[in-house]
Amino acid sequence: MKKVTIEPVTRVEGHGKVTIHLDDNMNVAQTRLHIVEFRGFERFVQGRPYWEAPVLVQRLCGICPVSHHLAAAKALDVIVGAGTGHGLTPTGEKMRRLMHYGQMFQSHALHFFHLASPDFLLGYDADPAIRNVIGVAINFPELATQGVLMRKFGQEIIAVTAGKKIHGTGAIPGGINKNLSIEERDALLKGADPLNIDKMIEWAYSAVQFFKDYYMKNRDFVDNFAYFPSNHLSLVRKDGALDLYHGVIRAVDAEGNKILNDVDYQEYYKYIEEEVRSWSYMKFPYMKHLGKEKGWYRVGPLARLNTCDFIPSPLAQKEFEIYKAHTQGKPNNYCLHTHWARLIELLHSAEVIKDLLNDPDLQKNDLVTKGTKQKEGVGLIEAPRGTLFHHYRINDDDQIVMANLIVSTTNNNEPMNQSVNFVAKKMMNGQKEITEPMKNAVEIAIRAYDPCLSCATHALGKMPLDIKLFDSKGEELDHYRS
């Protein structure tokens, strides 16, 4: 068996590599995405007072600290007896929602303009030196400006809701520690053009139209790139609406049948198991009742638009209907349609942000809910990349004695492997050398999931591209490094 190794993956945070195993006939026999996961964080928080967790978890990752901050706070809401979701005061819940949808908005905008749009605008086969946001800035300056300012707008929402950019303290067990002042609200609602929410909605809408236009011109490529059926899992609101902050766990299979029917996430451990495989440090979650082989699932934008019944904001709902019509209402299993789903969520996030900014509850002062303390709590949230699980248990001295985190990228471990395997078989069969299109295809497949390997691995570091090709005896045939 021959082996191709790609390590680490470019434009993905953390450390990872891809090995493609070729058989004696030079055909792809097996492909694996290896992640060097460091699970020390769960042990690190043990012994710490529980109320520190929402700030401590931001040490995990500088990319999505808001998601960890909020997931931890939601778990601790249960521990302080505030319950979940509507257990908080209206101001508490809505401030957190504003923070979260601000995070969604900036993260999705970044992914589209910084990562996805260079591929669409400049071509998947373009020179990597120009296939980036700089290339977009040169050739499509208006789009690049939009990307920069949409990201900036989202960051400003985070700053005013979390309190500061680094180690935000906005969410605390049972609520929040600040409301939104009139000045802060007006800066976001009526800021000088273009930094106001109406312009953000306009730009988000344009981004969806951009993708649809690209899709119509490149339908064969988009539809045939890494298509494979899978299960899909996410939170949904109790009435089936898309809800990125709170809900129940729903999973559907590739045909749309419900395989987890709106279960309470406090009992996630009854339904979700994590498998360890010898060749990867990152675990492989699956639904227990379906087993390891059939129980794996996708999370993230594609999954969320497959599990929800509707989107509770008008512009995004209209786009959702167009999107769903493409698959006749059935789950969408097209890997690259993840970009389309992500942009619909971008538009939805902007609409939700506007509704929240117009809500007078955000200026009220009833910030925290208290109740009877519990020993254990689970917090789930739909992070930009998918469902994020935080689970804590405390002792009589209020110290954390157990922590379990399942991050979005870990949930997508098997689907990413499936995607890489799909493109490798399509492009590497019979190949003796690592070609640029092959390298690009592997990256595109992984990038569609917007993985945060920093989150999954808790690693710091840069990500050059390294590809190695081995023959059936383990001899290195080719080596590419960016």
Add this chain to the structure above:
Amino acid sequence: MKKTLIYGYGNPGRQDDGLGARFVEMAEKWIAEERISQIFTDCNYQLNIEDSAVIAEYDTVIFVDASVADVNKFKLEKVDPDNASIEFTMHAVSVSFVLDLCQKVYHKSPETYVLHIKACEFDFIEALTPQAEENLLAAFEFLKRFIQQI
């Protein structure tokens, strides 16, 4: 004095990776005590594309970062725009990339430096190592002198 931004970055929850954030705290205190009007600060976990809009507002920008390179305590480096030095990490870009994007999008070219401060450990600890503390103090004293010259 030119309108100057001191911008620290890194994760203070990862021990010496917090050198940039600690530097900015010290700078804010100094600016307040000395009532300096033309020097401003900013701070974040890492740099990203929106920072091109931030730096476009200034004449001079000094980024402050923890360094694992072979430097003695600290090192000031002048930065030129460079689109080839992209760190392909998912959500972080380099100083030269930010500067290049600033030029392309905003047609501005602030004089840009990176103050690298030697870091030692990156554990899940919210405190600097003693050696990093020493390096931080030395770097800060240097910056106070340097900033008078720009």
